[in-house]
Amino acid sequence: MRTRDVHKERIIQETAITMIVRDGLNGFSLQKLAKAANVSPATIYIYYEDKEDMIVRIGATVAEQLLHYSLKDFSPDMPFAEGMKVQWMNRAKYFIDHPVEMQFIELIRYSPFHAKVQKQIGLNFGAIMGEFVCQAIKKKELKKLPFEVYWSIAFAPLYQLIKFHDQGKSFVNEKFELNAKLINQTLELVLKSLKP
């Protein structure tokens, strides 16, 4: 008789993330994972129904972890500049502390699994951020923009800085390391451009 083993489940999850980041989603299989995690294929099926179920559920777990991080000390009632600073610092901290998970999230974001992951996420992150944006527009702290334009200005610069940090270099500099001063400098420009 066997029962669930939380420790084993965690090892399977961590190994799966590392393998998917290394080999891509297409190169990944439960058989390969079983070998790498040193468990029998049957053991993996205790926790997951199949490859898709595994990718979607691990994707949701990691996404929830990131969202949980990003909402720390954050409230949608905050003044826009303050709330953005909290979001930027929280997200930067998560990605710098979890580089493999960051690559995993990026892989999922541009894969067919993304919609299913979004559906699985229990925490209503969209509603919280939506309220933050709505209040900021009402308080005349934020320009009213199409969502895609807003997101591209509000968050994409941070994600690009984190990518440079992850690569350890940029187009021009052999070495690049992200720090709070650079984050603040970029955020100031972002906030300036989003002001009505």
Place this chain on the structure above:
Amino acid sequence: MTVEMQQESGNTAITHRRLLILKTNISGLHDINVVASLLDGNANVDRWNVDLQDVDHVLRIETIGITTDEIIQTLTQAGYACEELPD
């Protein structure tokens, strides 16, 4: 592999929730429909799926009360190869 699942509520009640993990030769949509006709009507089968992408065509069944032997018998009678996937 057979896994006895622990019920989250009521730690004194004896439960027979099981997870059965079997290696099969179920392949393709036609076979899935045949298996569905065998399992969907069974009130003791909570949920089931076949991983067609896997080399072992793993059949995974969450059940109350059904044993691995009963499932093997049902599928064998329907003409499928089916055996317990070892731990």
